[in-house]
Amino acid sequence: MRDITYSTIIEPFRIHSVEPMRMTSRSERAERLAEAGRNLFGLHVDDVLIDLLTDSGTGAMSNEQWAAIQRGNEGYAGAPSWYRFRDSVRELFPFEHLLPTHQGRAAEKILFGVVGGPGKVVPNNTHFDTTRANVEFSGAEAVDLVIPEGHEPRNRHPFKGNLDVAALDQLLASRAPDVPLVMVTITNNSGGGQPVSLANLRATREVCDKYGKPLFLDACRFAENAWFIKTREEGYADKPVADIVRELAALADGMTMSAKKDPLGNIGGWLAMNDDALAEECRTMGILTEGFPTYGGLAGRDLDAIAVGLREAVDEDYLRYRIRSTSYLGEALEKAGVPVVVPFGGHAIFIDARELLPHLPPLQYPGHALACALYVEGGVRSCEIGTVMFGMGTDGVERPAPMDLVRLAIPRRTYTQSHIDYTIEVVTHVAKHAEEIGGLRMVTQPKRLRHFTATFEPV
Known part of the structure; x- marks a missing residue:
């Protein structure tokens, strides 16, 4: 008999631990x-x-993640858990500087505490709640520039999370000195979990280069976004998801991450970037608020769980x-x-x-x-x-x-x-x-x- 695709969805895992639920009226x-x-x-x-x-942080960890937790090393500085975490992140996101944080909003607080401030403006396809709050807490203005289709719930555009590149160009033409960086959220949570295409990210990169602005990703749901690129964007059907993720990362200068989403952790996150001077300022801020840069507010066991979760996510x-x-x-x-x-x-x-x-x-x-x-x-x-x-x-x-x-x-x-x-x-x-x-x-x-x-x- 020939191979066929069955319509029934099955979970690609077995359940070997359960949590009882209390029924209510x-x-x-x-x-x-x-x-x-x-x-x-x-x-x-x-x-x-x-x-x-x-x-966010509500998923179930795998047996391999639980095994990794047992390997967790709680050394204050330079623990083996840090190196396993670092290497796993860099397999997908090879930025020069990596700062672990206890969750994504801590990475946002550090980043916008350094680059934000009164008079600054931060464009994004759509800021989510904590991102917007951290931008505005610094005194900066958060500006949403999603494409018009992103505000139309019934529109079936395949990449409704795309940033409006023309609007970004117009903003930078008038206020470039006020813009410390451009951010793109993948997938666009506020707009319905909608993905961003690689073509759109490349176009955004070109505008950023035109005005000399760094491009950062809010990459919490990077794997899901990569899957949509694989299944919806021409030319990517045969490309492995991990390679698509690396292509996304290569278009950016840095990122924030909540490891409680696609990386399959119950806690954690990170801030990453290529700029040496910015990294030094952020590292100093991180030491003040999160801890030493090789643990960043996380136990070693959490770093190990994320290291495994990143591989499972793709x-x-x-x-x-x-x-x-x-x-x-x-x-x-x-x-x-x-x-x-x-x-x-x-x-x-x-x-x-x-x-x-x-x-x-x-x-x-x-x-x-x-x-x-x-x-x-x-x-x-x-x-x-x-x-x-x-x-x-x-x-x-x-x-x-x-x-x-x-x-x-x-x-x-x-x-x-x-x-x-x-x-x-x-x-x-x-x-x-x-x-x-x-x-x-x-x-x-x-x-x-x-x-x-x-x-x-x-x-």
Whole structure:
């Protein structure tokens, strides 16, 4: 018989350790949500059935990663774990200087603490929450320059994360002295987990060279982005994912990384660059805030786990399963009539709450209202990516975000297909009763990153 491709998605791993889940009732969940100020970040994880709040640090580690943890060496300086971590990173990202950090936002804080400041402007395809916060905390301005298709949830452009190169050229033509670097986020989380093409990154590189500006990657989901290049961009179908990653890295001058995403770690990150002088300033800042440069706020065992996770992240059997299982959720919701961002991203499916709840104006937070309903009705915890997260400007004026989305972020190697089938049932049920969902008003909020701790009440 000839080889055939079967349609059933199977996980390319076996499960040999499980964590029990506590089943909850609707009334109990409604009570827990009220106690948390209607903020899903305030829930106890034991009160959540399917936790799709984030894919950051929530994945399951492999047996090889657990074995690597046993090899972890906790020497303060120059431990073997550091060298294994360094070599694994440089197999994919061969930058001259590598500074480990306890997570991605620490790398952002160090970088923008050095290059940012009042009067500076940092362009990006789309800054995510902590990136924007760290840019703005330094006094700089964060400018989003995603292509117009990136703001259109129903547009099926294959690389909706692309940076608008013409807009970047225009910005640099008028404000080049104010721009310390250009950043590109792969994949573009805020815009629905959408990838960036190599052609777009090359064009961005050309504009950066024209004005003498360094190009940095926010590369948290580099492997998923590389898989989309392999499957969507002409000329890359036969190229190994690891080689595509190296081609992405070769176009950049540096990077920030949260190792809690594609590198399959539960904690960790790094900052890397080629510029010697910038690296020295960042290293000094890192010693002040993270620790000695060969551990950077991480235990040796964590460095070893990341070293193994990086190799597993570019395994093509794993990536095929990862992307296909995410699209399985998206296809089912789209078939059921739930408005979702297309094409589907790699790490999450994004529901267009503004389209699903047209009776709620953006300043009544349709995304957050929908996320609360998903939890109460089925115990599914998700995350609003919209006006709650991005609506407050640096001038203190609240405005609608470009889109109001609800992100169903799928932890890596954690849930089975039956968990996803249950999630489909919950979302479909809530969508059928969308007109019953009421708006929310914000009661309390911090000055920055308000979505983490703000509290709400019904309108």
